[in-house]
Amino acid sequence: MKIARDKLLFRVLMAGGIVAAMLWPGSSVRAQGINVPPDAHAALEKLYGGDADGAVATARDFQKAHPDHPLGLLLEGEALWWKRYCSALEIKYGMVESWPHTKDPGDEAYFALADRAIQLAQAELGKSETAEMHFYAGMGNALKVRVLGLRNENRAAARAAVAARTEMMRALELDPQMADATAALGLYNYYVDTLSPVVKFLRFFMGIPGGSKELGVQQMKTGMEHGVILNVDVRFISARALRQYDEKYQEALEIAEPLVARYPQNPLFLLLLGNLNMELGRKAKADEYFNAVLKLPEAASAGSGCCSRCANCGSCAAHTRNLAQEFLDSIR
Helix, strand or coil: CHHHHHHHHHHHHHHHHCCCCCCCCCCCCCCCCCCCCHHHHHHHHHHHCCCHHHHHHHHHHHHHHCCCCCHHHHHHHHHHHHHHHHHCEEEECCEEEECCCCCCCCHHHHHHHHHHHHHHHHHHHHHCCCHHHHHHHHHHHHHHHHHHHHCCCHHHHHHHHHHHHHHHHHHHHHCCCCHHHHHHHHHHHHHHHHCCHHHHHHHHHHCCCCCCHHHHHHHHHHHHHHCCCCHHHHHHHHHHHHHHHHCCHHHHHHHHHHHHHHCCCCHHHHHHHHHHHHHCCCHHHHHHHHHHHHHCCHHHHHCCCCCCCCCCCCCHHHHHHHHHHHHHHHHC
8 A cells, every 4th residue: 555655646746746846046037926817716716616617617708808818728727627636536545535547538628728828828938038927837737747647647747747847947936936836846845755765766866856844834834825826726735645645634634624614615625624534533523524515506516526528427416425425334
């Protein structure tokens, strides 16, 4: 099981921490920041509220209004990823997580969308170099890494990872205060320092820089508190990592609880809170969260489910309810 977890951890390193980079000394260039317009923010709120289909629709409206801007494509890709992630969820080792799966019919359209976002960001960089556009180019590559890792295509994921890292390094050189890039760096530092000695040895030969778990935790906290795009993502990933690799269930619970407090209709957050309470032996509380998943209206949880272009789709309502029921059966 240790080997399996190391392999999974390496994939998560690629998918979650790949957009990170080493912080460079501050330059003379004025910090640019990330500008998220209200309609783009609305897409994120729909996504994290459990309505990924609504987020896709809002992201596409943004694309129509801003055809030359990569953000709308990235928002759609983010929503499609969460749908893909939900469809891959299984319970293993007592944890609900997305374990490796095979290719999906919707993957090629997903990759094309990520490539288009990268192209738009690069086109804007050709006109004027900004930290924001480098960040978007990096995020486009990071979207590709997520699915490539889920498909066990680690070499392709590594190539996309290198491209993402390069873009993020430049973004942080231009704007060292960019909290979203700091959050990504925190994920990188945490996961690299968590790898087993054997995998660290391989990391050395692959040229992946080392990291510090303690520093990574602090950087992730910065992302949770000040991030504009990745604040919810990094909170969700951080809680899962602390559960999975450090077995710090109480700390993970404290990080994850604000997710459900803010987005009580998201079944993925409810499942995580239930899972953490089970690990802490709080079966009654876990029961509450799993039953909350069962009580969600179809529309609320369907949006977070598998992609409508996926062959094994069904609905997220059915999938997350089955997972919640599986947990409940184990409690009882």
